[in-house]
Amino acid sequence: MTAAPEPSPGHRQEVHVSSRVKASGRSRASARRTRPGSSASRSKAAKPAAAAPRRSAAAKAAAVRRPAAGKAGSRRTAAGASAAGSGAGRQLPALHGSLSVVISARNEEQTLLKLLDQVTRLKPLEIIVVLNGCSDRSFQRTRLCPQATIVHIPESAGHDVGRSLGAKLSRGDILLFLDGDMVIPARHMSLFAEAVDGGVDVALNDLDHLLPPFALSDAVTRCKMYLNAVLGRSDLGVSSMTAVPHAMSRKALERIGYRELMVPPKAHALSIMRQLRVEKAGTVNVIKHNRLRQSNTGAGNAMEQLIAGDHAEALAQVLGEQQASGRLSESHLQEQRRQMAAWRNAL
Amino acid sequence: MSLKHTRTSARRTGRRALQPKRRISRPVRPAVPFPAANHPAPYVSVIIPAMNEAGTIGKVIAGAREVHPRCEVIVVVNGSADNTAEIALALGAHVIHFEQPLGHDVGRSVGAEAAKGEVLLFIDGDFVLNASQLRPFVAAVSHGTDVALNDYSGPVRQEFPHPVVLSKHVLNIMLGRPDLKGCSLTAVPHALSRRALASLGSGLLSRPPLAHAQAVLEGLQVKAVHKVPVGRLNAVRPKQAGTDPLREVILTDHLDAAGLVLQRRGERAGFIDGNRRRGMVR
Numbered sequence: 133m134t135a136a137p138e139p140s141p142g143h144r145q146e147v148h149v150s151s152r153v154k155a156s157g158r159s160r161a162s163a164r165r166t167r168p169g170s171s172a173s174r175s176k177a178a179k180p181a182a183a184a185p186r187r188s189a190a191a192k193a194a195a196v197r198r199p200a201a202g203k204a205g206s207r208r209t210a211a212g213a214s215a216a217g218s219g220a221g222r223q224l225p226a227l228h229g230s231l232s233v234v235i236s237a238r239n240e241e242q243t244l245l246k247l248l249d250q251v252t253r254l255k256p257l258e259i260i261v262v263l264n265g266c267s268d269r270s271f272q273r274t275r276l277c278p279q280a281t282i283v284h285i286p287e288s289a290g291h292d293v294g295r296s297l298g299a300k301l302s303r304g305d306i307l308l309f310l311d312g313d314m315v316i317p318a319r320h321m322s323l324f325a326e327a328v329d330g331g332v333d334v335a336l337n338d339l340d341h342l343l344p345p346f347a348l349s350d351a352v353t354r355c356k357m358y359l360n361a362v363l364g365r366s367d368l369g370v371s372s373m374t375a376v377p378h379a380m381s382r383k384a385l386e387r388i389g390y391r392e393l394m395v396p397p398k399a400h401a402l403s404i405m406r407q408l409r410v411e412k413a414g415t416v417n418v419i420k421h422n423r424l425r426q427s428n429t430g431a432g433n434a435m436e437q438l439i440a441g442d443h444a445e446a447l448a449q450v451l452g453e454q455q456a457s458g459r460l461s462e463s464h465l466q467e468q469r470r471q472m473a474a475w476r477n478a479l
Numbered sequence: 480m481s482l483k484h485t486r487t488s489a490r491r492t493g494r495r496a497l498q499p500k501r502r503i504s505r506p507v508r509p510a511v512p513f514p515a516a517n518h519p520a521p522y523v524s525v526i527i528p529a530m531n532e533a534g535t536i537g538k539v540i541a542g543a544r545e546v547h548p549r550c551e552v553i554v555v556v557n558g559s560a561d562n563t564a565e566i567a568l569a570l571g572a573h574v575i576h577f578e579q580p581l582g583h584d585v586g587r588s589v590g591a592e593a594a595k596g597e598v599l600l601f602i603d604g605d606f607v608l609n610a611s612q613l614r615p616f617v618a619a620v621s622h623g624t625d626v627a628l629n630d631y632s633g634p635v636r637q638e639f640p641h642p643v644v645l646s647k648h649v650l651n652i653m654l655g656r657p658d659l660k661g662c663s664l665t666a667v668p669h670a671l672s673r674r675a676l677a678s679l680g681s682g683l684l685s686r687p688p689l690a691h692a693q694a695v696l697e698g699l700q701v702k703a704v705h706k707v708p709v710g711r712l713n714a715v716r717p718k719q720a721g722t723d724p725l726r727e728v729i730l731t732d733h734l735d736a737a738g739l740v741l742q743r744r745g746e747r748a749g750f751i752d753g754n755r756r757r758g759m760v761r
Contacts, residue, residue, distance in 0.1 A: 290755030297760055340638070346645075347635035351652045358649040361642050362734060369639070391760050432657065434751065440652055441750025444737075447653070448746050451738045 224322045227329045229305030229381075230257035234298030237261060237312025238288065241268045246315045248277040253318035254325065257304045261312070262294035270312070291438055296394040299385055308379045316377060316416050323414030324379035333384040334403045335413035337377055340369035342419055351436050355443035359397055362450055363404045371412050373400040374439060384408050397439070397446035405453055515544070516571035521551035523617050524596035527572075528586025529554055529604030533561040538607040540570045545610035546600065546617055553593055554604070555586035563604070583728055584685050591671075591681040597621075599671045608668065608707065615705035616670035625675040626694045629668055630703035632661030633710055643726060646733035650688060653740050653748050654695045662703040664691040665729065675699050688729070692736040696743050 233256045237244055244261070251259055259280045263270050265288025274280050283297055295309055306328045308321060327335035343349060356372040373396040380388075380403075387406050392399045403410050428435040525543040529536055536554065543552050554567040558580025567574045575589055587601055598620045600613060619627035633644035640648075647661040664687040671679075678697050683690045694701050740748050 285759075288754055289759045290757075291753045293755055293757070293759055300760060343638040345636050345638060346640045346648075347632075349638075351657055354645065354648050354652060357639070358645050361645060361730075366639075366642070394755060394757060394760060434753070437750050438753045441747035441752060444653060444741060444748035444750060445746055447734075447737050448741050451734065451741070454734075 224253060224255075224318060225326060226255075227306065227325055229329055230303070231255075231306045231308060231325055232257055232302035232304030233259045233308045233310060234295060234302060235259065235261045235310045235312050236264055236292070236294035236298065237266065237270055237274075238264045239266050239268045239270060240312035241266075241270045241273050243315050244270055244273045244312050245276060247310065247312060248274070248280060250315060250318040250321065251310070252277070252279065254308075254322055256308075258302065260298040260301055262298045264288050264290075264294040290394075291435075292396055293394045295396070296390055296392075299390040299393050302385075305382050306379055307382070307385060309376055311376045314418065320414065320416050321377055324377050327411065327413035328379045328381050331409065332411045332413065333381045333408035334373065334400075334410040335379045336368065336371035336373065336410065337375045337418065338369070338371050338412035338415045339375060339417075339419065340371070340412075342415070342417060343370065351432075352439045355397070355440055359401060359443055359446055359450075362447065363401060365404055365410070368410065368412065372397060373403070374442070375418055377416055377418075379413070395442045395445050397442045398449055401446040401449050405450070514571075517551035517573055518549040520549065521596040522549040523547040523551070523598045523600055524590075524594035525550060525552045525600045525602060525613075526587060526590030526594060527552065527554045527602055527604050528581075528584070528590065529556050529559065529563050529567070530580060530586075531559050531561050531563060532604035533559075533563045533566060535607055536563050536566050536604050537570060539602065539604055540567060540572055542607060542609045542613065543600070543602065544570075546613045547598075549596075551594070551596060553590045555581070555590045557581040557586055582685070583725065584687055587684040587687075588681045591676055591684055594676075597673050599673075599676060600668060601670070602668045606709065612705075612707050613668055616668055619702060619704040620670045620672045623700065624702045624704065625672045625678075625699035626664065626691075626701040627670040627704045628659070628662040628664065628702065629666045629709065630662055630706040631666055631708055631710070635661065643729050643733075646688075646730055650692060650733050650736050650740075653737050654692060655749065656695055656701070659701065659703055663688060664694070665732075666709060668707055668709075686732050686735070688732040688736040689739060692739045696740065 231254060233251050233254065235244075235247065235251070240247075248259065248261075256279075259277065260283060261274050261277075261280045262283040262285065263274065264285050266284075266286075271282065271284055274282050281301070283294070283301065285294065285297075289297070298309075299307060306325050308325050310316065310321065324335040324337070343353065346354075352374070353370055356370040356374060359372070360366055360368045360370070373393075384403055385393075387408060388399050388402045392402055400410075523546055525546060527536075527539060527543065529539075532539070540552050540554070544550060552567075552570075552572040553575065554564075554572045555575045555577075556564040556567065557577040564574050564576050573593065575593060577589075581589065590601075591599055598617050600616055602608060602613065616627045616629075633641065633647070635644065639645075643665075644661050647663045647665065650663070651657055651659040651661070664684075675694060678699060679690050679693055683693060691701075
């Protein structure tokens with residue numbers, strides 16, 4: 133998607149930027165091509181963050197631009213705020229509880245600052261950025277956001293461990309979990325925080341209507357769907373704590389245990405089994421905007437394997453629970469089969 | 480008008496048309512009917528659990544007979560109030576009769592117990608399949624496959640499939656066999672080798688998802704060999720107060736099968752954990 137250049141309010145711009153983020157080389161190039169046509173302020177804001185590090189010729193210019201990034205960022209915030217006021221016609225609703233935003237990032241220098249910009253608009257109590265094995269300038273980028281608390285793990289701690297660490301450090305009543313690889317408009321993030329503020333314990337991203345026919349879906353989608361079915365929550369579709377953004381209450385965090393967050397499907401299963409209010413809260417198309425990496429494309433990729441393993445852990449949890457409650461006992465099974473046969477025979 | 484020079488097609492004109500039409504001699508299978516009785520030393524055992532299937536059993540047996548010249552047909556009649564057993568007997572099948580219903584899929588275990596063949600072919604008494612639909616399963620097992628599955632994954636056009644279809648797919652993912660899609664021992668027709676039966680045990684066949692998981696875990700050669708879209712052939716049975724008891728049974732079996740995988744391959748079912756350093760969070 134390459135948005136046609138138009139005199140757009142601030143939030144439009146974010147759509148444009150994020151579409152470039154997901155891009156493989158082809159659409160990235162086309163996005164760049166459209167930029168000169170866009171408004172001057174937009175191209176200025178986007179350039180230092182995105183274009184400079186990629187171009188080798190810009191190595192010299194980068195040093196000059198870096199301080200400008202902060203300036204451009206602040207100007208953009210101002211533009212964004214005015215857009216929220218006039219263009220979108222609504223202010224982000226104030227939350228009753230305090231908000232902690234946990235962002236996990238791995239080499240996301242391209243997007244972090246723009247994301248932080250949007251996050252700031254939520255007026256959170258704190259922003260915890262977990263930089264997990266970053267070898268680029270993510271750290272320097274994040275430093276430009278004065279509110280961000282940075283957890284820097286030089287050597288990668290592994291997938292989703294950062295989420296768990298961030299949760300442990302958080303203090304707010306509401307926890308919003310994000311990934312550093314995609315810029316989401318503040319008003320979209322706000323939906324999840326608002327849901328938790330309104331009494332939901334775990335507010336999930338609803339991806340149901342973005343699904344392909346089942347025959348074409350990937351293993352991760354199938355696992356998520358199955359886990360919800362096993363938990364008796366088919367109504368959740370494929371919504372899962374595996375997907376960002378999602379938010380949870382402090383109560384949920386305490387009941388699940390922050391350690392479990394490093395295996396999101398397990399945390400998901402626990403939250404349902406421990407009678408928390410788990411609901412869908414809004415849709416952010418993370419499928420489209422997900423950054424394509426070598427490890428997350430193609431059937432049977434490493435990421436798919438990892439998440440399948442996570443779901444295995446979640447199923448182990450569910451099975452353990454059911455065995456304890458006696459649903460899978462031998463006598464129960466025999467009774468079930470006998471009833472079934474009798475029912476069939478009645479035909 | 481002479482019959483000899485009748486024009487049979489537009490192309491048969493000119494000199495060749497005057498020559499007598501060439502007869503193509505095609506080797507024709509000898510019209511020896513397959514014996515209407517079980518072979519004393521069968522190669523294929525066809526196992527047919529049946530419950531009140533008088534309407535179809537005759538044709539089902541007839542189809543089964545033609546699968547192989549050395550064939551035995553075993554019909555496990557259970558809980559039938561009609562004359563299923565009599566029809567099967569009259570057609571020379573080995574009939575194992577139970578007054579009471581055995582329970583879902585238990586007939587498969589009973590039939591397998593009695594089977595003498597090298598290849599065990601499992602079909603159902605409620606839909607008629609002709610031999611050409613069944614031979615690929617037997618052929619696959621004769622060529623070294625241990626578990627020859629029906630290459631049918633159920634209806635998968637919608638975003639959200641039937642829970643049973645979903646369960647089958649996810650069980651295969653957990654088994655590390657996503658290539659099998661939704662194919663499973665749950666669906667007939669399928670065939671087992673003698674080796675597979677020895678490894679699984681006939682008792683486990685009553686719970687097909689567990690047998691399926693066990694077969695993969697044991698390293699048997701499991702393969703989807705031929706598609707028979709049985710979904711359309713299955714009888715639609717009335718639901719009982721909104722719930723489908725069959726569905727519950729199958730879902731439970733699948734969950735148990737997943738449990739079996741976890742038991743054998745560890746909590747993560749043998750999948751990688753990336754480079755998670757779990758000790759970092761305490």
